Amino acid sequence: MEFSPFNTIVKRCLQGMEMEAKGNPEEANHLFRQGWEEATNEFEKFLAAYYVARHQPTVAGRLHWLTIALEHALKADNEATKSALPTLYSQISACYDDLDDVENAKKNHELSTLYGAAPSDKGPFYHGTKADLQLGDLLIAGGLSNYQSELVMNHIYFTALVSGAGLAAALAKGDGPERVYIIEPTGSFEHDPNLTDKKFPGNLTRSYRSQAPLKIVGEVTEWGKQTPQAIQTFRDKLDNNKGEIIN
Structure with missing residues (x-):
């Protein structure tokens, strides 16, 4: 699917980010969770899971939701989600680093670098x-x-x-x-x-x-x-x- 600021799940995420900016993390987390529950396709699930991950109280919880976001991004397999892979792998690497899992931290850092090249989009x-x-x-x-x-x-x-x-x-x-x-x-x-x-x-x-x-x-x-x-x-x-x- 194409990204659209008028999509229901995207709007939920935008509303959540607005709550974050206003210093209301509990309401932000509620909106992101609502987006996850309402998501109906791989793209929407990837996006909602990414934002749910931001409000996890533990590194393990953050890693769990980032991994879910990555799984849905890979299933969506479109140009938009491909552009998110460097970010996802980088943040997953940071989680493994915090958990002292050197091997997985290195592997995901290498994947982030691999996908972090110049735009591959061919248009139109x-x-x-x-x-x-x-x-x-x-x-x-x-x-x-x-x-x-x-x-x-x-x-x-x-x-x-x-x-x-x-x-x-x-x-x-x-x-x-x-x-x-x-x-x-x-x-x-x-x-x-x-x-x-x-x-x-x-x-x-x-x-x-x-x-x-x-x-x-x-x-x-x-x-x-x-x-x-x-x-x-x-x-x-x-x-x-x-x-x-x-x-």
Whole structure:
């Protein structure tokens, strides 16, 4: 399945993280547990178990839930969960280290390193905006952030999820219609560090950034658009988010 901030389990995890930020770990743990109980597929179970692990009182309990998260991530076997494997193996390694299990700590550290290479995502890739662009046009870094109005961005951002690009288009500045373009990176790219392991393990949104231009090679006209009310709720959450953008 594709990651979506409007998915019920993802929303439970977001609500739990909000409680963590407010210094209410008991309510956060309740929300994460609720997400686990409501999860219906491998991706949702992986995500919920990862957050349940954060609130375990013992190292053994944390290791138990991280191992469950890893099992479901491997069963899901998609690009999103692959990006989470370095984080999962690294945290499992740290648990074994705390338990003085040198052999398993080393094995999982090696697995974390193995999966921690550059993005393997082959796309297709998308960029959401309200700008009216043509085939062959180049999107370049240096524009103003949609989320911090005075910040000039050193990278140009894109995603492999058309729904994610659609959400970016809805949140973009401007009065024009929402546009989702199919793009090709013209140079190397990296995981978006503003998402990778900052809120979710790995890069579940399959969001990337590059200092090289992105070439427009097509346009998508249909994607799963959210209601104006849902978009406004999401926008309000972003407006209340005081976190620093890694530029």
